[in-house]
Amino acid sequence: MNSGWDGLREQLLATPMPAIALTLAAFFVGGWVFTRLGKPSWCPAILFAAMLLAAALVLLGIDYADYRAGAGWLMLLLGPATVALGVPLYQQLPRIRAVWKPLLISLPPAAMLAALYAVGLAWLLGASPEVLASLAPKSVTAPIAIGITEQLGGVIPLMMGGLLITGVVTTACVGLLARRLRLRDPRVLGFVLGVNGHVIGTVRAFELGPTAGAFASLGMSLTGIFSALFLPLAWRLVGL
Amino acid sequence: MSALRGFLWLVVFLLCGEALVWALTLPISPGVVGMLLMTLWLALRGRVGHDIQAASQPLIAVLAMLIMPGVVGIFFIADEFAGQWLAVATALLLGTLASVATTLWLMLRFMPPEAADE
Incomplete structure (x- = not known):
């Protein structure tokens, strides 16, 4: 009886389908919980979904490496999805063009400081160079951040976890500050979400509206491009 | 299609x-x-x-x-980095808080008001 179940389990886990099904299910259940809680701005849907997914993997006794190998098929779609962000970017082009100067002035210091604050704090608290390298690209969108982390000698799972937490904290902070300071300008909120909170911030920005979403896409890609050029250079200068 | x-x-x-x-x-x-x-x-x-x-x-x-x-x-990967979690958590939480505040300040400082282009 037991060996029969084990046989079925093995048969199913040999394909990437269980990993894909689990990810989709966690995403939808996470979204449902998020809506049920009244879409709280302090906690994006992806946090619920990621925790559910982790719990499901532990309960089912699926090894993370096995899961990751199967779910890699899903992550392949990240490429076309990034290209798709060109559409809202194009649609908001006139509004972006009107303010390209302030955007370009704000971006380099913002992207540099996003990395510097985190690396500086971790360094003060005695983190190893490996951990510092994993934290540096924490505001960079996943496909670019993976390349940067490899170049700096960081640990990819730690970096990806950092991305999740950064995205969640960014969403929460922007929500809080916007309410405190009574900010409504979708251009400002979107750009801040995209520069600091990469994909997770951008998803939040699209919830605020298409303008915020486009400015977030722009902020996210500019931060990615800038960090990909800046971080390896800075690392070499500091001599880590 | x-x-x-x-x-x-x-x-x-x-x-x-x-x-x-x-x-x-x-x-x-x-x-x-x-x-x-x-x-x-x-x-x-x-x-x-x-x-x-x-x-x-x-x-x-x-x-x-x-x-x-x-x-x-x-x-x-919790076990792998035992002893460094305080550093990681502080860096991510405070670092992100600080960088959001900085970006927001920069944007408010340089961004012209919306009404101009609409």
């Missing part, structure tokens, strides 16, 4: 991005190059076709799901 045709466009742009990254040895991901190419092409064409619209909207909606397989890894 329309969404699938649009998806083909997205993949073609992604492949163009891949080719450019390879040819110019750019340090950026092919997706971002593809996105910029897409924006440029749409700007030259002056409108978004129905196919591309149909493919891009659902993909953007599930963007967060696509990074989930990577980010859940954090729950499975």
Whole structure:
């Protein structure tokens, strides 16, 4: 009886389908919980979904490496999805063009400081160079951040976890500050979400509206491009 | 069918991005190059076709799901970095708080009010 179940389990886990099904299910259940809680701005849907997914993997006794190998098929779609962000970017082009100067002035210091604050704090608290390298690209969108982390000698799972937490904290902070300071300008909120909170911030920005979403896409890609050029250079200068 | 045709466009742009990254040895991901190419092409064409619209909207909606397989890894490496979690948590929480505040301040400092262009 037991060996029969084990046989079925093995048969199913040999394909990437269980990993894909689990990810989709966690995403939808996470979204449902998020809506049920009244879409709280302090906690994006992806946090619920990621925790559910982790719990499901532990309960089912699926090894993370096995899961990751199967779910890699899903992550392949990240490429076309990034290209798709060109559409809202194009649609908001006139509004972006009107303010390209302030955007370009704000971006380099913002992207540099996003990395510097985190690396500086971790360094003060005695983190190893490996951990510092994993934290540096924490505001960079996943496909670019993976390349940067490899170049700096960081640990990819730690970096990806950092991305999740950064995205969640960014969403929460922007929500809080916007309410405190009574900010409504979708251009400002979107750009801040995209520069600091990469994909997770951008998803939040699209919830605020298409303008915020486009400015977030722009902020996210500019931060990615800038960090990909800046971080390896800075690392070499500091001599880590 | 329309969404699938649009998806083909997205993949073609992604492949163009891949080719450019390879040819110019750019340090950026092919997706971002593809996105910029897409924006440029749409700007030259002056409108978004129905196919591309149909493919891009659902993909953007599930963007967060696509990074989930990577980010859940954090729950499975807890032992490896025992003793450094305080540093990691502080860096991520306070660092992000500080960088959000800085970016917001920069934007408010340099951004002209909205009314001007509408």
